[in-house]
Every structure is written in structure tokens, then in C-alpha cells.
Amino acid sequence: MKKKSTFLMITATLGFAFLYAPIVSLVVYSFNASKLVTVWGGFSTKWYGELLDNDQILDAAFISLKIAVISATLAVVLGTIAGFCLSRFKRFRGRMALSGMVTAPLVMPEVITGLSLLLLFVAMEGLLGWPSGRGTLTVIIAHVTFCMAYVAVIVQSRLSSMDESLEEAAMDLGAKPGSLFFLVTLPLIMPAIVSGWLLSFTLSLDDLVIASFVSGPGNSTLPMVIFSKIRLGVSPEINALATLMIAAIALGVIATVFQMHRLKKNAV
Amino acid sequence: MSPAERGQQVTLEERQPFIEIKNVTKKFGDFVAVDDLSLDIYQSELFCLLGGSGSGKSTLLRMLAGFENPTHGQIVIDGVDMTDIPPWKRSINMMFQSYALFPHLTVESNIAFGLKREGVAAREIKARVQDMIDLVQLNKFAKRKPAQLSGGQRQRVALARALIKRPKVLLLDEPLGALDKKLREETQFELINIQESLGVTFVVVTHDQEEAMTLASRMAVMHEGEIQQLGLPHEVYEFPTNRFVAEFIGSVNMFEGHVVEDEPDYVMIASKEAGSHLYVSHGISCSPNQNVSVAIRPEKILMSHNKPEHDYNCCPGVVEDIAYMGNMSVFKIRLDSGKTVRITRFNRERSEDEYFTWHDKVFLTWGPTSCVVLTS
């Protein structure tokens, strides 16, 4: 048993090293004065300066954040409704269809989702004149569609693990279905909704493939700009950008962990 | 005043039933949970529905609360047909098995929940919540969340929350199921006191016969969606009307036999299994030679080393096993027919005058009124 646990220790350590080494190297080389990855040219923050001068990246970052916030919010609303319907309405016409459409985007390759939505937008523009052209709106629609599936799955699994008699108790005490949802169900699935929002936000902010299909000229998202830059090779500005994003995410994660900890202590 | 006495005080037939369950059937797909069941429950009763899992007792309770609609039949409460009335409009409240306390609300807000939905004035809510908190003795815990309470405290919050709307009927689903044995006994009496002081009609669902026996002023035993027997607790225990009830409640020894003498004031039953004729001192309605079962409870059987004077109700056997349980001992006696009979004896004295041990030859006997003849 002793031998086995040292084996486990070593593999786990190597595994974590494998997970974190590339991220650490991104951060380290963002402070490298030399443009070459292999050469340490001394500590410098010049790439951060260049990054902040790069309007293309900053504009794209702004567009991406805007899209991510709007898509995550809409996806949470639609996904929560879908998850609620699937777990609380036992029998209704179209249940199979809804449950299929909720889970299918999870296994759909991004290239197919992207292509099919683009072709839909083109066809709709031809037929209805809406949406005219591609841009932020079409990217948001696309992101909402695939993010709501994730939200629905999270909310559904949270609801199915929740004691249904809580909702029955509220009904029994005089709450009508509408107020019941806002007074009891919603507060109780809030953790699932929050994680659904964060997941949607991340997926939207991270998406390259779908956005490449459905966005229009002049509306490049951040991943699209990054992709076009790194395709040609390593670029230290992108290292600086990556470091800033990692810092933001690390702060965000720490804040959420604290918040969750506090909520857990107060409630449940 | 024991629950049984309370039940006997009033002659039920004189009163108008408060809850009328009329030929109610509930099907889930092909499964029949409740099968053409009719039942009347009267005001201020503490009525118990006793049954195993899948007996339909919980489904019946959920239909009273309005969470399920009957497939057929009708439920009338206080003269009002409940068919189209949703749960939130019924003046019936329920205490859930899991208690279903809202984890995000404090004890106070949990109790106030029902009144707030009614739109009662804030000041009145405050006063009534305080009254309830006093009633269930939770003053110290009013600001806590359910997760910070013990099982017994949660149970009391659930009770307070269900009672605050002054319901016509309170439904209790396994109210004591989640409590440990000691607490359960205390709470049983507390529940009875609260029910008596408020006069609310209680309908309790339980699988625990002891709980049903102590709580109920009247009870029904359910099995496979039907009521097997309806009556006062001691009636159900002492005079089970069929085999299921006899075996479900308490433990029982069954002897198969057939009627040899059938007189208005007694019957004599020949039973190979018992190895003796069985004498029962009350008449039964049966045909001559009909096969019947005779049920006798373990605590009603007397055991002796010496053969009793009479020939009937006298089964010779050998002590096969003894289980010492402190206040009493359980004996397993193998009769000459091969049948094993279970008897219980209270350990009244430390050194008993008659001492029984393994492989003793013994005779079992009982009084002519102690057993029940089951024809079905």
C-alpha cells in the first residue's frame, strides 16, 4: 500500500505540473524583454504597454465582454425556464422535443453549430430582412442558444436533487404557482443559476469557432483577434493579455469561493 | 384520557362527517394506488391511516392536500367538493415527512410564510407567529435557519408552520418518523395535547403501528389501495377482521383448521397444526366444516410444564429458542406438528417460580376469549 501511495503522489504531482506549467510559462514570458521564448532578456513590462496601445485588441475585448454578459444573462433566463419545465412538468406535449433540443447542443461540434446558424441568418435575411447583416446581435443569438443548454442541464440536475415537497409545502401554505417559483424555487436554485451564468460567460468569452462563422466584418471578438495573431506565431502581447485574463479569473474564482463559503455558512 | 376513550365518548354516527371520501380511485398509469375507497372522517378526530409502503396511504393524503387529483370519485371537506380546488386555496395544511422547511428562511419566516400569502396585516402576522413560537417552545431559535436546528426542533417548526393558518384539517405524513425513539414518545403526547387544545381535525399517515395505536382516536389499516379495517385502535388490535390486519399489526400465531362444532355461543375448531381442538367462546358466521384460521397473539399464550386440565386449547411442544429482551422474553416453541409458535412472557420477577430452558417439554394454552377466528 505504501508503494502505491507514493506512485499516486508522483503521478498526481506530475499531472498538476502538466496542467499548470503552460499557464505559468505564459505569465513568466509576458515579463520577458526578449521576443524569443527561449531567451530571457530581463524583466520588462513593455508588452503590457504595447497591449494597452493596441486598439484592435482592446476593442475586441470590449465587444467580447459585452457579448458575454448579454448572452450569459439571456442564456440563464431561457435555460432556467427550460430546466424548470423538464424537471417539474412531468408530462407535456413536446417534452421529448425540448429535452432533445436541450441536450443536443452539448454534443454538437462547434463547426456545425456555427455553420448552421450562419446559414440560418443568411436565409432569414433573404426572406425576412432580419437580422440585417451579421454582427454583435447574431453572435449573441448563437451564444445564447448553445449556452442555454448548459444552464438547462445544471438547473435541471439541481432541481431534481431538490426535495419536491418544499414546493408542495409552499403551495400548501397558499402560494400560487407564480409566486411559489419566485419565493421558493428560485432562491433555492440560485447557486445553480450563478454557476450557469459563470459557465455561460466563460464559454461565450472563449468561443472562437461559432463567433467566426456568425460575426460580421468589424465585429471581431477577442478570440478571433487572438487567433489571427497567434496563427502566425508567438506574440508577447498575447502573453501579456493572457496574464491579465488569468489574474482576473483568479480574482474572480477567489471571490466566488469566499462568497460560496459565506452563503453555505448562512443557509443550507 | 387515552385516545381510545376520546373516541368512545362520542357516537360517531350521530355526527355529520367532516371529510367525505367517496369512491375515490387513483391510478398512476396502470398502477392502482387507491382503489375505490370510501371513508368518512369526523371533526376533531385524530385519525390515523396505517399501512406499509405502497399501500396507498400517502396517495390518499396527497389527494386530500390537493397535490393529486382522484382519477375517479370525489372528496368533500366541510361540505365543499374539493375536485377543482387547487392546494393553495384549500384550508387544509400539511406537515411533510421531510418537514420541507424552507432552508433559505429563518424559523420565524418559515412560520409566517402561510400568513404572508394570505395578505394578513404585518402586525397580526407578528403576533400570531409569536403565539405559535410560544406554543411549540422555540423562542430561543426564532432567528435560526432550519439547518441549525435539531430534528425535534425542525419537527416543531413544521408543525407550527402548518398550524398557523388555522386549517380545518391538518395532514401529517409520518410526523414522528425522523425522530429517535425517546423523542418520539414525548412528541406523541405533545401532538395529542396540541390536537386536543386546538380541536383541529388531524389526519396522520404512518407505517408505524405503535405510533398509530398511541396517537389515533380512530384508525384505518390500508393495504393495496383499500381499507382493510376501520375502527378504534384496540378493536383493530384485539379483533382483526382478516388475516392481513392480524399479521400486519403486532405479531400473531396462525393455526389453520376446520369447524367441527358450530353453536351460537361457541365454536370448536379442529386443527392438525395446533395438535388440539381449539375452543372459541363466541359464535361466528360460517358453514359447517368450513376451513378457518385461528389467530392468537404471543402475549396471550400461557406456557406450563404441566398438562392443563382441559383437552382443548392445549398444544404440546418443545422450547426451541429463547430470546431475552430485558423486560420480557420471547420463546419459540416447536409443536409436535412441526409448527413453530412464538410466545412472549414478561419477566416479572428475577427468579421465576417456573423456569424454562432449551429443550423443555411444555404445554401451551390460552383462554377461550383470547383468540380470533378469521374466515377470510
Place this chain on the structure above:
Amino acid sequence: MTTSSGAAWIASPTLKKVAQGIKKKFNWGRALVISIPTIWLAIFFLVPFLVVFKISLSTTEIAQPPYSALFAWDAEEAIAVLRLNLGNYLFLFEDTLYIDAYWSSIKIAAISTALTLVIAYPMAYAIARSHPKYRMILLALVILPFWTSFLLRVYAWMGFLKKDGVINGFLLNVGIIDQPLAIMNTDTAVYIGIIYTYLPFMILPLYTALEKLDGTLLEAAADLGATAWKTFFFVTLPLSVPGIVAGCMLVFIPAVGEFVIPALLGGSDTLMIGRVLWDEFFLNRDWPMASAVAIVMLLFLVLPIMLFRNTQGTKGENF
């Protein structure tokens, strides 16, 4: 609140009851709630596939949009002409590129899934058997990389793997090799990229399965005389099968349609179907052909995966 079963009101004779039955059956508020996500998904998820199918049957044209219409209206003759071009599909099977790319995607995804499993299993096991105090922290460390940009993590590997990258620099300096290794722009780099990206997705379900494993079960096995390895093969491994299946699905499914990793880390000869579709669309601007590739992918890749997932009876454990 379940409504009464359908037969209930048919059986009841009076019309009033029938009306009641219908009223009870149709709950407008509920229908409205259900229709919101259903309609959204129908328009933006279901209908697009019909459009893709339609376009896959048309021909490329230098036009805006770059494909022909299926219906042509001949005004003089007053006849509608339906022109279906099955050529795209025929070409898919004629040109070995597409079939090769299809198999190559499955191969690459399957191999990387297997490798991911081999790496993830001991990690998940180590976390599940670690002290409860550290378990959550270790788990958080596994999930954390997932929240950082996927594109940037793949980019980090470019810096690692390229000819004058970190790994080669290190190995050359230490003196293990005297020629830089050519890892970048090969299938190996794609394997590394996929394993790296999807490792957390494999560890999580494995951890869930292994954590549930009752410690007394292992003690019982040891008590019955099983050696540590026997216990592993006959108790631990079989009991973690649900986790293995869930993890493999979570890695294989996105890997098989992957575009970014082969595009950035793979070589020009790394064939993956997602990349072929991308190139068909963005480089060749052949929308009908890209649509045909998508339809075939849908039928031969996505559909089998969905059917498999359904038979596995996924109970919301996938995320």
C-alpha cells in the same frame, strides 16, 4: 400537479365533465412557459439544420450568398424547376480526403481519449484518497484551468512545443538531445493539446465515481485476501466504470469535432473533419460543400453519439 389521465374524461359520460377535462388538460400559463425555450431552440437550433440540408443540395455560385437557389421559376413556360445537386454528396465519397479526415478525426479523438484516461485515473484516485481537507482544494486546482481561456492555453503549448520553444531549449541545454525535436505541427502536438485541454473533464467524473467508493469495500476485499492490485482490478476498476464512460464521452465528443487544436498545433497533414469543414467554408468559400460535410458529420458522428448517450441513461451527471 398531474392532470387526470386521458381515459378519465372520455369514460365519463356527461359533456360537462368532458369540458372540465379539457379545461384541466390545457393550462395556458404552463403552455406559455414551456413554449418560450422550445420556440427559441426550434428556431435557432432545429431550423438551421433544415437550412444546411437545403444548401447542401445546391451548387456553388459566385454570388451573394454564394449558392444557387433550389427552385427556379421559369416565367415563360410557367413551370417551377427544382434543381437538386447531389454532386456534393457524391464528391464526398469520391474524394478520399473526406473519408480519410472522418476516420482520422475518430482515430485522433479515440487515442487522445484513451491517453487522457490513463493520465486522469491516477490523478482522480489520488484526489479521492487524499485527506478530505485538501480534496476540495485539489479539485479546484483541476477545474481552475478550465475557466481560463481555452485558446490561450493552446497558445501556451505553441510556445512549449515549437522548434525554438521551451521544451527543446531545455533539452538542448541539458544535453539530452543535440537536434531540436519536431513536435510542433505534428499529430503528437495535437494529442498533447487535446489531452491537456480535456484533462479536467476526465478527472471530474472519475473523481465522482471513485469518491463514492466505500473505503470499507476495499478493506473487505483486503480482508478476503486480495492483494492491492487485485483489489484494484476486481473492485475499484469495475465500480468506477460509470465514471470512466462519462469521462470518455466528455473528452471524445468535443475532441472529434475539434478545430482550434489541429489548426494551431497540428501540421498541414493533420486531417480532422472540423478543420476540413472550416477550410471548405472559409478558404474555398464552398458553402454547399461545407453544408454537405456538416450533414454527413451529423448523420455519422453526432447521431450515433446521441444514441449512445441515451442508452447510457445520462442522469445529469455529464456536468
